[in-house]
Amino acid sequence: MWRKWIGKTTVKAGELTAFIDEGSEIEGKYTFTGTVMLNGKFRGEISSTDKLIVGEKGVVHADIQAATVLISGHVVGNVAATARVELRAGARVNGDVESPVLVVEDGATFDGQCRMTPNAAGSESAPSPRDLSVVSIRRP
Numbered sequence: 001m002w003r004k005w006i007g008k009t010t011v012k013a014g015e016l017t018a019f020i021d022e023g024s025e026i027e028g029k030y031t032f033t034g035t036v037m038l039n040g041k042f043r044g045e046i047s048s049t050d051k052l053i054v055g056e057k058g059v060v061h062a063d064i065q066a067a068t069v070l071i072s073g074h075v076v077g078n079v080a081a082t083a084r085v086e087l088r089a090g091a092r093v094n095g096d097v098e099s100p101v102l103v104v105e106d107g108a109t110f111d112g113q114c115r116m117t118p119n120a121a122g123s124e125s126a127p128s129p130r131d132l133s134v135v136s137i138r139r140p
Contacts, residue, residue: 015034015035016034016035016036016037017032017033017034017035017036018032018034018035018036018037019036019037019039020036020037020038020039020040020042021039021040022039022040022055022057022058023040024040024041025040025041025042026040026041026042026043026044027042027043027044028044028045029044029045029046029047030042030044030045030046030047031046031047031048032048032050033048033049033050034050034051035050035051035052035053036048036050036051036052036053037053037055038052038053038054038055038058038060038073039055039056039057039058039073040057040058040059041058041059041060042058042059042060042061042062043060043061043062044061044062045062045063046060046062046063046064046065046066047064047065047066048065048066048067049066049067049082050066050067050068051066051067051068051069051070052064052066052068052069052070053070053072054069054070054071054072054073054074054075054091055072055073056072056073056090057073058071058072058073058074058075059073059074060073060074060075060076060077061076061077062075062076062077063077063078063079063080063095064077064078064079064080065080065081066080066081066082067081067082067083068081068083068084068085068086069081069084069085069086069099070085070086070088071085071086071087071088071091071093071108072088072089072090072091073090073091073092074091074092074093075091075092075093075094075095076094076095077094077095078095078096078097078098078112079093079095079096079097079098079099080097080098080099081097081098081099081100082099082100082119083099083100083101083119084099084100084101084102084103085097085099085101085102085103086102086103086105087102087103087104087105087108087110088105088108089105089106089107089108090107090108091105091107091108091109091110092108092109093108093109093110093111093112094111094112095111095112096112096113096114096115097110097112097113097114097115098114098115098117099116099117100116100117100118100119101119102114102116
């Protein structure tokens, strides 16, 4: 990973480019490329054209914009993705989600509005966006 800033070393698709562990607390604006796993605490704003993974121990108080967002921890804020959002078992999201694809696994909790948007690749035959209000999705 250190070679990345030295020369022409590139990161392979799907490879983790940064890991923020549970002992970390960060505040501010975080912009990145590649795949980042956040298992610590973050407050502020997150922006990327790639993938963000909020781990089981992750606590995020931020608006998030990325291509793909996978959440297993706790997010308070709006999430906007150009490809997909996945709320995995144990995830807690308090905020609005905007994405062409939303996957909510059994055991995830979602409290907010969902707006399904056309895929960023955008075909002309894509359906128009539609709004769906969701109060909470819980496992029985």
